[in-house]
Amino acid sequence: MRLPPTTALISIAALAPEVRALAVPPAQAPLPKRDNLDQIVLPGFPHPNPTVSYWQDPPHRIANLRTTPELPTTDVFDYVIVGSGISGAAVAFKLLSRDPNLSILMLEARTAAGAASGRNGGHCKPGDWKEVKDWVELYGEDEALRIGKMEQDCVDDVRNFVKTHNVSSGWQDVETADVYWTKEAFDEAVEIKKFQDELQQRRPNDGPWSNKRTVYAGQAARDYWKWPQILGAVAYTSHTQNPYLTVCALLEQGLEKGLNLQTTTIALSIDQVSNSSEAGAKWEVKTDRGTVQGKQVVLATNSYTNALHAGLASTGFLVPQRNQVAAVHPSKDTSNNTVFRRSHSYPDLHSGNNYIAIRAPGDIGAGDVIVGGSTKFSPTRERNITDDSVINQDIADDLHGVGRVVFGYENWGETTKVVKDWTGIICNTPDGFPVVGGLPNEEGLWASACMNGHGMAWAFRSAEALVQMMAEGETPTWFPKAFDINRAWNYTAEE
Numbered sequence: 001m002r003l004p005p006t007t008a009l010i011s012i013a014a015l016a017p018e019v020r021a022l023a024v025p026p027a028q029a030p031l032p033k034r035d036n037l038d039q040i041v042l043p044g045f046p047h048p049n050p051t052v053s054y055w056q057d058p059p060h061r062i063a064n065l066r067t068t069p070e071l072p073t074t075d076v077f078d079y080v081i082v083g084s085g086i087s088g089a090a091v092a093f094k095l096l097s098r099d100p101n102l103s104i105l106m107l108e109a110r111t112a113a114g115a116a117s118g119r120n121g122g123h124c125k126p127g128d129w130k131e132v133k134d135w136v137e138l139y140g141e142d143e144a145l146r147i148g149k150m151e152q153d154c155v156d157d158v159r160n161f162v163k164t165h166n167v168s169s170g171w172q173d174v175e176t177a178d179v180y181w182t183k184e185a186f187d188e189a190v191e192i193k194k195f196q197d198e199l200q201q202r203r204p205n206d207g208p209w210s211n212k213r214t215v216y217a218g219q220a221a222r223d224y225w226k227w228p229q230i231l232g233a234v235a236y237t238s239h240t241q242n243p244y245l246t247v248c249a250l251l252e253q254g255l256e257k258g259l260n261l262q263t264t265t266i267a268l269s270i271d272q273v274s275n276s277s278e279a280g281a282k283w284e285v286k287t288d289r290g291t292v293q294g295k296q297v298v299l300a301t302n303s304y305t306n307a308l309h310a311g312l313a314s315t316g317f318l319v320p321q322r323n324q325v326a327a328v329h330p331s332k333d334t335s336n337n338t339v340f341r342r343s344h345s346y347p348d349l350h351s352g353n354n355y356i357a358i359r360a361p362g363d364i365g366a367g368d369v370i371v372g373g374s375t376k377f378s379p380t381r382e383r384n385i386t387d388d389s390v391i392n393q394d395i396a397d398d399l400h401g402v403g404r405v406v407f408g409y410e411n412w413g414e415t416t417k418v419v420k421d422w423t424g425i426i427c428n429t430p431d432g433f434p435v436v437g438g439l440p441n442e443e444g445l446w447a448s449a450c451m452n453g454h455g456m457a458w459a460f461r462s463a464e465a466l467v468q469m470m471a472e473g474e475t476p477t478w479f480p481k482a483f484d485i486n487r488a489w490n491y492t493a494e495e
Contacts, residue, residue, distance in 0.1 A: 043386075045304055046266070046304055047389045049389050050388045051388055051422040053119040053244065053325070053422040056119075056244050057420070060248040065112060066261070066262050067259070071265065071290045073290040073293075075293070077105045078295050079092075079294060079297070082300060083106075084106055085455070086117045087462065090459060090463035090464075091298055092259050094463055100257055102258075103258070105260045106262065107267045108262065109264070111264065113247040115303075116455060117247045118424075119422060120372075121325055121355055122240050122357045122359075123239070123240060123357055124155055124246075125155065125239065126151045127454075128432075129148065129151075129196070129208065130189065132145075133196070135147055143481060147482060151208060155456065157460045169244075170240070170245070170359070171246070173238075177236075179227060186231045190215060190217075190234075211237050213236040214236070215232065226339040267287055269285075270283060270286075270308055273293070281295065297444065299448075301447075302455075305447065305450065309439070315488045318429060318435065318449070319383055319427070320383070321375070321425070324374065324391065326371050327368050329367060330369065330407070330412040331412070354371060356371050369403050371399045388422075390423065391422075400418055426452065427452065428452050429488075432452050433452065434459075434462055435450050438485070446470060448462045
């Protein structure tokens, strides 16, 4: 999901100092106790009572895991990772795969994979192909191809992880399509596809060309996709899954290699140690259960990064946004209907930037239709919100009706069963890319955050790059320069 630059982040920049002051208790104040947290909501931090997503029911066996019963406050860890979503899980897994002797502590404010990674729409999809033409204009061909290839490689890496480790997350390789209801939007997509075809001919070894995209126009699109009102579609290979189970499996791989996971432990502040201890501690992370020490700290905190780092918050570059998803079920039997074997997104339908994924035959919840988007039904577009404990009913009403509209009566039937509504908090940047790397002038403090609602296609490879930066002191040549965290400090919000 992308925000146009003119939306800027003026409000979050203005609020950042207040949020920081409210969010972090004074050093002399007692930290909140865990049994009181149900009544405590710290501005900008994960809400203690979020909605339960479709994917998180039932909870995973490591949902409330604390590797050690007590928080290890006397140890100095090589790395302290804040956040247990796909970013944090991938960083831990890749660090320990490189060096199994590392000591790594992971702090999670809620349950394992309890934030955006366990709350999305169930896609693992290289859907930003439509941006390559714009990327060429903004960054040049080399960088645009680097970005596009990384997206496809990242999706392939997640698939390889699932297949290699026999992860039971309902992974399905599916044909997907971006489908279009308006001539203007479809014509633009066709032009972008032609642009990329020409680019591929000139540079066959440099781009995301392994995933072939096919254009269906007019009646051919309607016949193939069985959607009665579309004007065209661009189809390619994608994947559906239970993202929560995939990330929990990634965490379990880290746990097997020695990761110490501490769930329901809120990181409240991060401070440099004035004088490094003999054990090499350079950072302290204060939590509601005590203070831990690390030689290096990784912020895998996505939409909650502003709350922990006043410097990043003050740039106005990272803006949280609440996204909403619904799981619904059509009244007609879908088990033998091929229309319900694919996933779709459609940026130009009246409901606004919706996507659909269908639970495949054999999966738990087979035939359930997962629908996300519709933020246009919120006056604020749900921006600058970090509360995922509530449902926006206007958005929910639209999500419940989308399937009936796009699939049509013959495929859907007359009624819709609502299985579950939930929300999650994503993080957006004005350019649509995450922030990855070392924070300037803060040696040993790193971040891989703000995935723009596209974590399954950015986070795994971003973690790979970050690990190389931390371990070798250099950035891999394949990693996009456009992801460099330092650009946040060069950002000026447009009035």
